[in-house]
Amino acid sequence: MNRTAGGGLFSLGYALLFFAFLFGPLIIMVITAFNSSSFPRVVPWECFTTEWFGVLIANQRLMWGLWTSLWIGIAVVALSVPLGLAGALALADLGPSWRAGLYAVLITPILIPGVVIGISTIVLWGAIARVFGAGYDSVIFNGIFLTLLGQVSFIASYTMLIFISRLQRFDSTLTEAALDLGATPGQAFRKVLLPFLKPAIGSAAFIAFLASFENYNTTVFTILSGNTFTTALASKVRLGTDPSLSALAVIIIALTLIGAMVKEADTRRRERLRTGRMARAGVYASPLVRLVAHPAAVFILLGALAGLAIWQGGRHDASACRAEILREKQETQQRLLREQQERMRQFQQQSPAVAPAPGNNPSPFGGAFNPNSLAPPAPAAPPAGANPSPFGGAFAPKSLAPKP
Amino acid sequence: MTKDVVLDHVSIRFGSYTAVDNAHLSIQGGEFFSFLGPSGCGKTTLLRCISGFVQPTEGRVLIGGQDMRNVGPNKRPTALIFQNLALFPLLSVAENIAFPLEVRGVSRKNRRRRADELLEMIALPGTGDKKVHELSGGQRQRVAIARALAADPDILLLDEPLSALDLKLRQHMRTELRAIQQRVGLTFIYITHDQGEALTMSDRVAVMNAGVIEQVGDPKTIYNRPRTPFVASFVGETNRIPGEVVSQHGTTVTLSTPVGPLAGQSGGGRDHAPGAACQLFIRPEQLVVAGDGASPNRFAADCTAEEFEGSVQTLHLKAAGLPLRLCRMNAGNVAVAGPGAGALTLSFDPEAAIVLPYGTEADAAA
Numbered sequence: 001m002n003r004t005a006g007g008g009l010f011s012l013g014y015a016l017l018f019f020a021f022l023f024g025p026l027i028i029m030v031i032t033a034f035n036s037s038s039f040p041r042v043v044p045w046e047c048f049t050t051e052w053f054g055v056l057i058a059n060q061r062l063m064w065g066l067w068t069s070l071w072i073g074i075a076v077v078a079l080s081v082p083l084g085l086a087g088a089l090a091l092a093d094l095g096p097s098w099r100a101g102l103y104a105v106l107i108t109p110i111l112i113p114g115v116v117i118g119i120s121t122i123v124l125w126g127a128i129a130r131v132f133g134a135g136y137d138s139v140i141f142n143g144i145f146l147t148l149l150g151q152v153s154f155i156a157s158y159t160m161l162i163f164i165s166r167l168q169r170f171d172s173t174l175t176e177a178a179l180d181l182g183a184t185p186g187q188a189f190r191k192v193l194l195p196f197l198k199p200a201i202g203s204a205a206f207i208a209f210l211a212s213f214e215n216y217n218t219t220v221f222t223i224l225s226g227n228t229f230t231t232a233l234a235s236k237v238r239l240g241t242d243p244s245l246s247a248l249a250v251i252i253i254a255l256t257l258i259g260a261m262v263k264e265a266d267t268r269r270r271e272r273l274r275t276g277r278m279a280r281a282g283v284y285a286s287p288l289v290r291l292v293a294h295p296a297a298v299f300i301l302l303g304a305l306a307g308l309a310i311w312q313g314g315r316h317d318a319s320a321c322r323a324e325i326l327r328e329k330q331e332t333q334q335r336l337l338r339e340q341q342e343r344m345r346q347f348q349q350q351s352p353a354v355a356p357a358p359g360n361n362p363s364p365f366g367g368a369f370n371p372n373s374l375a376p377p378a379p380a381a382p383p384a385g386a387n388p389s390p391f392g393g394a395f396a397p398k399s400l401a402p403k404p
Numbered sequence: 405m406t407k408d409v410v411l412d413h414v415s416i417r418f419g420s421y422t423a424v425d426n427a428h429l430s431i432q433g434g435e436f437f438s439f440l441g442p443s444g445c446g447k448t449t450l451l452r453c454i455s456g457f458v459q460p461t462e463g464r465v466l467i468g469g470q471d472m473r474n475v476g477p478n479k480r481p482t483a484l485i486f487q488n489l490a491l492f493p494l495l496s497v498a499e500n501i502a503f504p505l506e507v508r509g510v511s512r513k514n515r516r517r518r519a520d521e522l523l524e525m526i527a528l529p530g531t532g533d534k535k536v537h538e539l540s541g542g543q544r545q546r547v548a549i550a551r552a553l554a555a556d557p558d559i560l561l562l563d564e565p566l567s568a569l570d571l572k573l574r575q576h577m578r579t580e581l582r583a584i585q586q587r588v589g590l591t592f593i594y595i596t597h598d599q600g601e602a603l604t605m606s607d608r609v610a611v612m613n614a615g616v617i618e619q620v621g622d623p624k625t626i627y628n629r630p631r632t633p634f635v636a637s638f639v640g641e642t643n644r645i646p647g648e649v650v651s652q653h654g655t656t657v658t659l660s661t662p663v664g665p666l667a668g669q670s671g672g673g674r675d676h677a678p679g680a681a682c683q684l685f686i687r688p689e690q691l692v693v694a695g696d697g698a699s700p701n702r703f704a705a706d707c708t709a710e711e712f713e714g715s716v717q718t719l720h721l722k723a724a725g726l727p728l729r730l731c732r733m734n735a736g737n738v739a740v741a742g743p744g745a746g747a748l749t750l751s752f753d754p755e756a757a758i759v760l761p762y763g764t765e766a767d768a769a770a
Contacts, residue, residue: 173490176486178507179478180482181503181551183478183503
């Protein structure tokens with residue numbers, strides 16, 4: 001038995017399952033965004049349509065929430081990055097005994113559930129408002145203000161963790177060297193430590209923004225009567241969903257992909273510049289390829305592709321197809337109606353006693369609403385072929401199947 | 405301009421641990437001064453104290469006659485070259501060298517010009533735009549020196565800057581450092597655990613052990629006239645023969661030892677009472693295989709092993725159970741006694757041997 005082949009097959013299967021688990025939902029969501037069915041689904045496929053993007057943009061509540069979320073995200077970044085950096089620096093400078101205690105205090109907000117932070121934020125500020133006698137129109141009862149405080153209180157801990165791990169790799173003799181060479185402590189911080197922390201500042205800002213943008217647990221309390229993107233989305237889902245949410249997912253996935261590809265192009269270019277292989281690598285020898293591989297070029301290219309897709313999608317008109325689908329649906333319905341009437345007639349002719357006067361009733365419900373229709377049927381069991389159902393066999397299996 | 409450094413009874417303690425104990429010496433302007441000692445002897449702490457990163461618990465540090473208490477590292481006329489060099493990895497070579505000028509607000513053009521001058525001086529012209537990691541170990545070493553010199557210090561402090569280099573480069577950089585020091589004429593204070601570095605480069609050496617400065621002197625005095633058993637055994641190879649004082653005439657002390665009566669010089673000019681337990685230190689290269697002539701300090705020994713390194717030959721000997729080493733230049737003939745040649749007669753000049761008491765009370769009068 002070839003164990004390697006077996007193992008290879010197993011790992012291939014596992015990898016396929018793994019990626020299906022990861023990307024399956026995304027792929028299905030993307031497909032539903034372009035199906036004209038008013039419930040997000042892949043089958044039955046009705047029409048290719050782009051109208052759900054329009055529906056999405058026309059949703060005032062969602063768009064306003066998006067705008068609010070963006071502003072809150074930017075403000076959270078502006079507050080939590082300096083706070084996190086300050087915490088990390090304090091931890092790095094403290095002695096071991098103090099460090100453990102302060103670390104526990106600073107890390108606690110991450111361990112506390114978001115709902116608790118949300119509720120405690122509004123309770124605390126409600127109490128403060130009472131102490132100062134502030135009214136409901138004051139800043140304390142502003143949902144954006146409270147959301148900012150609630151989110152910063154735990155997102156600053158995230159950014160602090162990022163800075164701590166970066167600072168652990170910092171060689172503190174560099175700061176000493178700067179001081180020794182005549183720099184003031186401020187200059188040593190700005191010219192030596194801050195440049196070293198630049199990548200960490202970037203990732204901390206990114207993570208802080210994402211954490212703020214997607215936060216629901218805390219925000220749903222602190223936003224009070226207002227709406228952020230996540231709370232608007234949640235309330236929309238509760239009231240019934242439609243494929244415009246899938247359209248939103250398509251937009252977010254597209255933005256993520258573009259961002260990731262530009263970043264990757266940038267990383268590769270930097271790596272080549274750093275190792276000086278730019279000139280030697282065959283692919284980069286041609287100036288044209290070098291230009292195309294530049295992150296800015298990649299960005300412009302992908303942006304143009306996205307723009308083209310939007311323009312084409314905007315011109316796409318699914319109304320003819322939708323009319324066709326509608327007509328088909330109506331036809332199916334009418335045909336079913338006719339078939340049912342036919343069955344009713346046959347049934348009445350076979351056993352007129354079961355469905356008494358008015359004998360010429362063409363009701364599609366088979367006289368279900370007639371008096372006595374719910375009475376127990378006649379003791380004599382009808383033959384299996386003849387359907388005695390008061391609903392005219394409407395619920396029988398395959399009654400809705402298209403007839404050839 | 406050069407400034408002298410005075411350590412005025414400096415002690416540095418961390419909690420109950422004493423890193424430096426009552427260091428008292430003065431380093432003249434323009435001098436190449438080394439602190440030599442094993443790792444953990446407090447020499448780096450002393451250097452950080454001079455550069456301002458550590459405050460003395462007791463005593464004062466004076467630079468150019470000025471008390472340095474409460475003067476920060478960035479305000480002192482010192483520049484420290486770190487053991488790991490501490491070059492800024494994100495800056496180019498020229499930006500590294502120009503850093504001290506940048507923080508003083510020198511214009512970009514003048515900074516670049518001074519950096520190029522210094523690169524010229526350390527024989528690395530045209531490397532200004534390279535990143536630090538593109539340079540070799542020895543080149544980085546020189547860039548660190550140039551960066552320190554750009555700060556225009558009066559005193560350059562060097563914390564084992566050569567320890568990360570390989571042997572060849574280290575020997576080359578010794579000459580280089582000494583040449584740079586003589587060119588710029590600054591006071592160099594050099595920290596090392598390598599006695600070879602300390603002896604070859606320095607004008608004067610301070611030997612430290614366990615926070616205490618045991619002896620200060622020029623390299624020849626340190627090597628030939630150690631004042632304490634630690635200095636005698638830490639600096640260079642030596643043979644140690646225990647004994648008891650028989651008599652003392654002037655500085656010459658006669659001991660009775662397991663190998664017979666031996667005479668040597670009293671280390672540090674001490675007076676030894678008859679009967680006191682002492683030890684005699686004699687360098688391997690001062691021991692000779694005696695001929696028939698009447699030479700002092702004769703004793704018999706057996707050769708146990710021989711090492712032949714080309715120019716130098718080392719004999720491992722045993723005399724009355726004491727292991728001894730003898731070094732001599734290769735004389736060019738093959739008729740040298742090796743192992744199994746029977747008893748040899750050894751001898752040494754009483755002027756070359758040092759007699760020291762046990763225990764290491766330091767009397768380092770600088």
